[in-house]
Amino acid sequence: GRAASAVSSQSRHFASSPIDHEQKELQSLARTFADKEFAPMMQEWDENQIFPVDALRKGAELGFGGLYTREDVGGSGLGRLETSVIFEALSTGCVSTTAYISIHNMCAWMIDSYGSEEQRQKYLPNLTSMEHLASYCLTEPGAGSDAASLSTTAVKKGSHYVLNGSKAFISGGGSSDVYLIMARTGGPGPKGISCFIVEKGFKGLSFGKKENKLGWNSQPTRAVIMEDCEVPVENLVGVEGQGFSIAMKGLNGGRVNIGSCSLGAAQASLEAAIEHVKVRKQFNQPLSNFQNTQFKLADMATSLLSSRLMIRQAATMLDQNDPNVASFCAMAKLHATDECFKICDDSLQLHGGYGYLKDYKVNVYLRDSRVHRILEGTNEVMRMVASRAMLSD
Ligand code: FAD
Ligand code: 2MC
Structure with a gap:
């Protein structure tokens, strides 16, 4: 490639x-x-x-x-x-x-x-080629963590499915050209859900206002609204009822990807902290002379490494199609996004008041990585996925 x-x-x-x-x-x-x-x-x-x-x-x-x-x-x-x-x-x-x-x-x-x-x-x-951009549409106002309870419907009428409902918090919403939308074609629960490719121009598709967010500001987040939205039958992905499975398998990789983004935030924050403590002087010496600073840097590097090892192991398990991949992706996402957020926060602390100023970059890493503990499955949902795998027969 x-x-x-x-x-x-x-x-x-x-x-x-x-x-x-x-x-x-x-x-x-x-x-x-x-x-x-x-x-x-x-x-x-x-x-x-x-x-x-x-x-x-x-x-x-x-x-x-x-x-x-x-x-x-x-x-x-x-x-x-x-x-x-x-x-x-x-x-x-x-x-x-x-x-x-x-x-x-x-x-x-x-x-x-x-x-x-x-x-x-x-x-x-x-x-x-990114000539067209894509968005993933699972979450609804009434169905966040309990994604299988989603209520957007898709009813087959001749050569089209007619979709009704709304999706919340869609990254790229309104700007993307292609939307992968999970909607209900059958009964309640995960088995009644199907996945559709919906184009921006399709009749009945519209978008909410751009959300104002703590971070992730370089990408728009909007509601995606379907009002008698007509989707050709050939835009069903896979078969009816397969949508939840497709959505979850996508998210296993997504969770490793989001964890990887947290690694980058932590790596950059650690690099910034190292630069800062070597230059900034208090009590007539660089901050790097204090044992607290040295131990803090060691702890940050240690938890960054443990996060990276877990993320790379989960990635390797995805490559190998390992049967336990879902719970390992969940544990890696949980650990890496929590630990890397803390590394960003520790870097901010080592910057003192300067870390709180927007002139420095560390506040952006902190705000951007905060949401990784919430989206693509909250870290509480990650604990659910990991513990269910342990307790199931
Ligand atoms: P809720 O499910 O209401 O959870 C609230 C709190 O309750 C959380 O702490 C949660 O962990 C906890 N909780 C819920 N159930 C349990 C339980 N059983 N046990 C213990 N604790 C529980 N979604 C998409 O589909 N596509 C996107 O592109 C997308 N992008 C996003 C971008 C941003 C910036 C944000 C903020 C969200 C995005 N989301 C997207 C939605 C995201 O996946 C959801 O916000 C997330 O899954 C949580 O759902 P919720 O917000 O409804 O919270
Ligand atoms: N990988 C593969 N299959 C999975 C899976 C996973 N990670 N998670 C669930 N499944 C399967 C599961 O095996 C079951 O299949 P089967 O009946 O064939 O055994 C089916 O899906 C239903 O699963 P459950 O019986 O566990 O369903 P339940 O409703 O109890 O719980 C839960 C599902 C909570 C794990 C799921 O709803 C979930 O992951 N919620 C979080 C939602 C989420 O991650 N949203 C992110 C939106 S995207 C985003 O935020 C972006 C920024 C893009």
Whole structure:
């Protein structure tokens, strides 16, 4: 793929678990891109809520639009471990923008894995180039953590399904061209849910106001509303009743991706803390001379490493189609998003009052990574998934 073949000469120190030569090259490629295209803009995109579509398309030229999508439709055909390494590196430049790319990638993978050949050929070339953008639509006002209780309906009428209902908190909502919408075609519970590809122009599809958020400001979040929305029958993904399973399998990868974005936030926050404590002096010496500072840095690096090891193990299990993958993805997401948020907060503390100023970057990493403990399944839901796997026979 494009990402796999591109090589960058720049190498950087990452406190890292073992990755091979090709993975290091991908890491370096993504970090160089993030340093050049994301990092200088991150604070402006955050402050002014700018969705940087041109930067996304530049990233797609390197293969970031379909990292784990097959190559015949323009994807990079990489594994989940490589994908995780790339999302971590990109997030050091902008967490919010990278997280949107990760959702787009999840949608492309769902069409690639469960869509018909016609759907693949129709939608994926434009998605892998990010000429078109994609959104994932599961959550509803009345169905968040209890996603299987969703109430959007899809009723088959001749050559179309007619969709009615609304989706809440949709990342990319209103800006994306393609929406993967989970809707009920059958009875209550997970088995009654189906997955549809809905295009922005389809009759009966509209959007709510842009939400004002604590972070993730470089991507719009809106409600997606369906009022007698007509979707051609050929836009059903897989078969009726398969939608919840497709949605959950997409999210296993999504949870590893979001965890990877938290790793990038923590890595960048740790790097910023190291720079700051070497330069800032109090009591006639650099902050780095105090044992509290030294121990704090050691603790931050230790929990970053444990998070990274768990995320990379879960990614490897996805690559290997391991039967226990759902609970490992859940535990990795739980651990990495909680620990990495704490690393961002510790970095802010080591910056003192300067950490609280918007002139410094650490506040953005903190705000952007806070939501990773809530979305793609709250960390309480992650505990549910992990404990159910342990307690089931
Ligand atoms: P609730 O389910 O109401 O949960 C509230 C609290 O109760 C949480 O702490 C939760 O853990 C806890 N809780 C709930 N049930 C239990 C239980 N059984 N046991 C213990 N505790 C429980 N969704 C999409 O489909 N697509 C998107 O693109 C998308 N993007 C998002 C972007 C942002 C910025 C945000 C904030 C959300 C996004 N979401 C998206 C929605 C997100 O997935 C949900 O917010 C999340 O799943 C939680 O649902 P909820 O907000 O309804 O919270
Ligand atoms: N991987 C594979 N299959 C899964 C799965 C997973 N992670 N989670 C559930 N399933 C399967 C499960 O095996 C079962 O299938 P089967 O009956 O064939 O055995 C089916 O799905 C139903 O599962 P449960 O019986 O566990 O259903 P229940 O309703 O009790 O709980 C729960 C499901 C809570 C795990 C699910 O609703 C959930 O994950 N909720 C959180 C919702 C969420 O993550 N939303 C994120 C929205 S996207 C987002 O935030 C973005 C930013 C994009």
